[in-house]
Amino acid sequence: MVGKKEITGLGEIQEMVDLFYGKVRKDGLLADIFHGVIQDNWPAHLEKMYRFWQTVLLGEHTYYDSPFAPHAKLPVQGQHFDRWKQLFIQTVDENFIGEKAAEAKFRAEKMAEMFQLKIEYFQKGT
Secondary structure, eight states: OOOOEEOOSHHHHHHHHHHHHHHHTTOTTTHHHHHHHHTTOHHHHHHHHHHHHHHHHHOOOOOOSOSSGGGTTOOOOHHHHHHHHHHHHHHHHHHEESHHHHHHHHHHHHHHHHHHHHHHHHHHTO
């Protein structure tokens, strides 16, 4: 494996996303949930995730969707979010260094916390 690198452009964003979702697709807790929703639309999902992280980390506004809406009715709980965060942070730590890598981990953790709270709210039916 080549040494860790900084996230400076779309190439590193794509690498981060591909490596992360490679782990998700093989994970015993998360794979079935993701495959159930995404099915055979992985290329489109990955492209959307490239644009999301390009917007968040690089300030290049290429993502225009609402990130929460597709997740609102997923059958997920705290353990799923914990595993998602674990895999994301592991992916970043294994492959990237620097300010953008730290920001990616921070943003992912905050997004997971927000999504978890919102999904729990919807699941309670209030």
